[in-house]
Amino acid sequence: MNTAPIIIVGAGHAGGRAALALREQGYAGQLLLIGDEPHLPYERPALSKQLLLDSQPADACHIGSAEQYQTLAIERLSATRVSAIAPAKRQITLHDGRTLPYHQLLLATGGRARQASLPGADLAGVQLLRTLDDAAALRPRLQAGQRLVVVGGGFIGLEVAASARQQGCQVTVLEAGDRLAARALPPLISAKLLALHRARGVEVRLGCQIAAFRGDGSVSAVELADGELLACDTVVVGIGIQPNTELAAAAGLAVGNGIRVDSRLQSSDAHIYAVGDACEFPCPVSGQPQRLETWRNAEEQGRHVARSLLGADDAYAALPWFWSDQFDHSLQLAGQLQAAANCVTRALPDDGLLLFYLDAAERLQGACGWGADNSIARDIKLAEMLIRSGKPLPAAALADPASSLKSLLKGVASV
Amino acid sequence: MSQWINACDVDDIEQEDVLRFDHAGRTYAIYRAPDDQFYATAGTCTHEKVHLADGLVMDHIIECPKHNGRFDYRSGKALGAPVCVNLQTYPVKLEGGRVWIALADA
């Protein structure tokens, strides 16, 4: 009989979801959820939006309630760091030196916001945004009339810029590349984002190099490479995250761009699994290793790994999907865009846009949509189902705003 | 007590689709099922305040446009995380080609 617990290291979205899902799946053994933050597990999307706009309380982000964890006998160790894993002994060491044995270990260690390696990055008022505490620290700085400089034109940076603008701040976004969110988005959607931000009064500078943050104790300006000084009260650095893989690497686990796992989310050690922002898993379509930092990835991997831990051997196969909300617009992207042979564009009313990416055999690989509110959500969901169908689709119908994707799907289903 | 409100025309909603209906400062979602039955629920998701009418109706399920939370719109039942709170439902009747929903008096 095995009495050692399943231990989850990392009490973020994926870790919290996995803990709850283990109980849902009927796991009745000891279960320990360890996190270095003082909070309950929480979802991050609201940190750059609702929490900065005061349109949602922080506890609405929580995954499960304290009572729920208690009722389900999920023991939470919060504000606790794990300092080492000994796979051979199946035990972990906590920062205070205590050791705990495990039967199985789940690494949901997430990532940390990357800091700009520039002079002055340690000045007060140069903020990162990754945690609830970060959002709480940023919120009071976004008062009407305050000057904010956002470093990085990716999703976090742009969402913060939009929120700050909605609070009446003067906002400048500095992006080193030649378009916004270039890593994730096709150029047409980047252009929509740029136009929206500029129309709403955000100053966006592309191809912009920063030399330093200036200030006396607290930041008062950003100095650009050409010597120009941009006066500001607050800087938010949004240049991506660094996956927390050190613990896994020190334990001798295989680590690439994230903690390497197989299609069941099992690491190179049979008793250790990994999920979420920190793991690198085989893409269900191409088999190539990939690491995703999305809500769905955390949610679905959290669920999937609960089943894997309990012995299920099916592969994690969720399609990549994410959204971003900017002002009163949203974008969504499903599937893969890179490998596509052909892109079909469908223009929607009110400047909305759907892009469909087909392979050489005219099968849908990915889709990206942009529009007011959640206007494209339904179409992207249908596109996801069309991707799954794996059937060739007529490009003309995809391009035609009058042809319903739902009938296309039903047509495919009945073929 | 509740009151019957004249919400929309039967033809305003296609089969297997949903329509947003705002009334007296509140928002509702009215559904036309594949079998031509009509149903009504609260208009926003119980996870975050997102309008369900932007979501996708498949059979008797409405899927929230934001995180794909699913509800059976006939009973309002939440069908699993991220949604765990059921949707309020409202009685519906058809009269004179119109869809009426019964709302509680404020």
Ligand code: FES
């Ligand atoms: S808002 Fe509906 S599922 Fe999250």
